[in-house]
Amino acid sequence: MNFSKISEQSLPGHVAVIMDGNGRWAKQRRLPRVEGHRRGVRAVNACTEAARRAGIRSLTLFAFSSENWKRPADEVSALMSLFVQVLRVQQPRLLKYDIRLRVAGDTSVFNPELRDLIAETEQATSGCRGMTLTICANYGGRWDIAQAVRRLLWEEPLAASHPEMIDEESIGRHLALDWAGDVDLLIRTGGESRLSNFLLWQSAYAELYFTPELWPDFTEKSFLAALRWYAGRERRFGLTSEQVASGALPSGRGF
Ligand code: IPE
Ligand code: IPE
Ligand code: MG
Numbered sequence: 001m002n003f004s005k006i007s008e009q010s011l012p013g014h015v016a017v018i019m020d021g022n023g024r025w026a027k028q029r030r031l032p033r034v035e036g037h038r039r040g041v042r043a044v045n046a047c048t049e050a051a052r053r054a055g056i057r058s059l060t061l062f063a064f065s066s067e068n069w070k071r072p073a074d075e076v077s078a079l080m081s082l083f084v085q086v087l088r089v090q091q092p093r094l095l096k097y098d099i100r101l102r103v104a105g106d107t108s109v110f111n112p113e114l115r116d117l118i119a120e121t122e123q124a125t126s127g128c129r130g131m132t133l134t135i136c137a138n139y140g141g142r143w144d145i146a147q148a149v150r151r152l153l154w155e156e157p158l159a160a161s162h163p164e165m166i167d168e169e170s171i172g173r174h175l176a177l178d179w180a181g182d183v184d185l186l187i188r189t190g191g192e193s194r195l196s197n198f199l200l201w202q203s204a205y206a207e208l209y210f211t212p213e214l215w216p217d218f219t220e221k222s223f224l225a226a227l228r229w230y231a232g233r234e235r236r237f238g239l240t241s242e243q244v245a246s247g248a249l250p251s252g253r254g255f
Contacts, residue, residue, distance in 0.1 A: 021213070044061060058134065065196060141197045145200065152171060211226070
């Protein structure tokens with residue numbers, strides 16, 4: 001696939017994806033929901049490789065939300081097994097493509113096998129610099145903000161007696177994805193137009209791209225279409241269009 005038509009400055013630095021629609025994809029084919037999740041793994045690979053080829057610095061995928069525990073027990077356990085399987089199989093590919101894997105979310109509740117595998121994969125790929133792939137597992141945007149404030153007070157106890165020290169910058173420093181920064185482009189597949197508690201803080205100024213395509217059908221071409229759409233947006237961060245055109249945005253903001 002040719003990415004040359006999108007100039008480097010028009011590429012988002014951080015792309016986040018709500019991978020939705022696996023269940024409906026399976027239902028349309030009279031297959032069990034878990035089959036949709038299995039096929040979704042192929043889309044994860046396609047999207048990751050497309051992002052890497054395009055030169056995206058950070059790709060963040062929503063794999064399991066804090067609310068997804070409420071699903072039927074067999075679906076939850078199938079999703080956990082799939083996560084283990086994916087981590088086992090993907091390690092060589094991550095190394096081959098120079099992709100650093102990180103997991104964000106409350107992983108303390110996962111079983112020891114999964115926790116060990118996460119730690120091992122993070123460690124094995126820690127020297128990779130081509131792109132950072134963050135998997136959000138047992139993640140919720142509200143959980144993230146709450147844990148950031150807790151950690152801030154824990155690590156900087158002075159802040160407890162000096163609340164004026166608690167500001168956007170200090171909370172931001174303790175967020176789960178401090179390595180990825182703000183989201184530039186947020187993609188949601190599956191046709192819903194909502195955030196479902198994903199990266200609430202980090203998406204404050206994200207461009208939101210909603211596509212009806214179901215996640216297992218998502219391909220490199222779909223990813224490229226989202227990048228093209230993004231390249232046509234004017235990000236203003238509260239300024240006027242004229243100000244943006246005259247270069248008033250602080251560096252690191254916008255294109
Ligand atoms: C997204 O697909 C995957 C997870 C939430 C783990 P869904 O399973 O939500 O698929 P739909 O929305 O029911 O089609
Ligand atoms: C969001 O999808 C979570 C993930 C993609 C992991 P959901 O399917 O859980 O979201 P809702 O319930 O439709 O809002
Ligand atoms: Mg869904």
